Amino acid sequence: MELVLAIAVGILFGAGVWLILRPRTFQLITGLLLMSYAVNLFIFAMGRLWVNQPPITPTNTIDPSQLADPLPQSLVLTAIVIGFASTALYLVIMIGARGLSGSDHVDGEEPKA
C-alpha cells in the first residue's frame, strides 16, 4: 500500500508541477489542484498508514498502537478547506483577468510572437 500511495502522490505532484509551468490559466489552476491533492494525501500518509483502525476510541483503555493518528486527519481537513477556498478565490481572479485583458495567458496578455 505504501508503494501505491507513494506512486500516486508522485504522479499527482509531478503532473501538477508540469501543469503550473504551462502558460494558460486553466492549466495553472488544474496544476495547483493536482498538487494540492498530492499534498493532502501526503499529509495523510505522514501519520503513517493504518488499515481499519479508528482514530478515536470510546473505551477507557487506550492503546496507542491500536489507533490511527488523529492529528494528520484533522490537519488534512484544515488543509483541504484552506486549499479549496484559496483556489476558488484564484479562479475568480482568473475570470476577472480573462474579462479585463481578453486573454487567458498567465501574464495577462498574449505573448508577442
Added chain:
Amino acid sequence: MNGLPGLNHLIVLPVLIPLIVGALLIPINPTRHTLKFALSLLSGVLLWLVAVTLLLLADGQHWRAGIGVYLAANWAAPFGIALVVDRLSALMLVLTATIALAVLVFSARGWGRVGTSYYALFQFLLVGLNGAFLTNDLFNLFVFFEVMLAASYGLVLHGYNIRRIQAGMQYIAVNLVASLLFLIGVSLIYAGTGTLNITDLAVRAAKLGAQEQWLLQMGAAILALAFLTKSAMWPFGFWLPNTYASASTPVGAMLVLMTKVGVYAVLRVWLAVFGDHAGALNQFGFDALIIGGMLTLFFGAIGLLASQEGARMAGFGAIVSSGTILAIIGHGGAPVLAAGLYYLLGSTLAMAAFMLLIELTQRIQPPGAALLALTMEAFAIEDKPEDPVGVGIPGTLAFLGLSFCACALVITGMPPLAGFVAKFSLFHALLAAADGPIPLLTWSLIGLIVFAGLAAIIAFMRLGVRTFWASGVVKPPRLLFSEAAPVAALVLLCVSLTVQAGPVFNYLERTTEGLHRHQDYKKRVLGTKAVKPQPNSREKQ
C-alpha cells in the same frame, strides 16, 4: 502564573480585535466611508494600545522570563495551540500596529474609498499578521499565513486594473505553491518528531534518532522554502518587485511588513529548533541562510540600480533589507542579531513611509512632464482615486523633500539617522563576534552591505533629482493633512529611533538574549497548566 490572570487574555486580543471589527465591517453599506474608517481606526488604536501594553508586560516583571503564554481553548501546550508573547513578538506587534495606523489614516480620503471591502480586508490582514507573530504552533502559523495571504490577495488587486491583475495573478500563484510547500514541510516535521509546537519541537529535536533527524531536516528545509518565498530570498523573490510596483500605495506599505513575517518565522523557528542546544542538528541550515541572504542582498542592490520607478525601487529596497536580515540570522550570535533587529525596525518604518511618500511626490509633476515620460506612461496607473480637493498645505514641497531625504538616509544607511546607527552597530557586532582572524564570509557580508548602501544612494539620488529638481514645471502639490501626517509620523519615528538608540538597543539585546535561553521557553510554554474551572474559555482558529 504571577500577577493578574486577566492580563493573560491580552495576548489573544491582537487577533480578536481585527477579526471582530473586520466581520462587523462587511455588512456595512460600502458608501458609508466615514463609519467604516472610524471603526477601522478604533481597531487600529486599540491594537496599538494592546501591543504596547504587551511589550511593557513582556519587558517587565509580569511574566517569568518575559514570556507570556496563552493556551487557546485551555488545552495544555504540546496538545493545544499556545499563543506566546515574548519581547520579539511584542516588538513585531507594535511595529505592525504602528504601520497599520499610519496606513489607515493615509488611506482615509483616497484609497479607502475606491473599492468596497478595503477596510474589512485590511483588518483580516492584521488578523493574519498578528496571529503569525503570536502563535507557537507550526500548523496554526500556516493558518494565520493563509489568512494574511487571502486578505493580501484581495488588497493587491485593490483598485482593480489590468496591471494589478497581471501582477496579482503571479503573486497569488507563487504564494499558493509556497503554501503547498509549507504543508509538506509541516507534515514531514510532524512525521519526524510527532509534534508541531515549536518549543516542544526544540526539546525533541535534540533527542531524535538518525531517521527522524533526517525527516526533520528535510521538513525544515522545505518549510524554509515557504518562509523564504514570503521574505523574497533570491531566487524566490522575483514576484516581489512587480507586486510592489503595481499595488496601490497603502497596500504597498503593508506588503513591506509582510516580507518581514517570513523573516520573523525563519528567526523564530531556526533559533528555537536548531540553536546551540540542538545536539547533532546544531546550526543546521544557517550557512544556507547566510549565503542566500548575501545573494539576495546583491540581487536587490543591482535591482535598485536598474529601477526607474519609485515603487519598484521600494520593492528592491525591501529585498535588500530582507537579504541583510536573513544573512544576519545565518551569522547568528545575540549582539549581531540585536543590531539586525534594529536595522529591521528602522528599514521597515522608513520603507513604509517611502511607499506612502511616492504617491505624494508623483503629484509634483503634471502628467507628461516627467523626464522619463515614455517609461512612466508605459506603466501609468489607469484609474487613480479622484484627486484630493483639500487646500494645499503651504510648504508642501519642503515637507516632501525633507521626508524623502529622511527616508533615503535611513534606507541607504547614511548618517545621521537610524540606518547609519544600524549599519555601524552591525559592522561592529560582526567584527567583534569573530575571535581571532575575521573570516572571509564576514568580510564579504560587510562588503555587500556597503555595496547595497552605495547602490541605494545612487538610486535614491537619481529619483530625488528627477522628482524635485529636474521635473520641469513644478507645481506645489496639494496634500491632505490625513496624507501628510502619517508620513511625518513614520519619519519622526525613525528620527526618535535614532535619538533613543540607547534604550532601544538595550531592549533588543534583552530580546536576543532571551531568544537564546531555550530553557525559559521550555519551562514557560510546556509548564503552563490549563486553567481548571473554565466557564468562559475562548475558541480559536
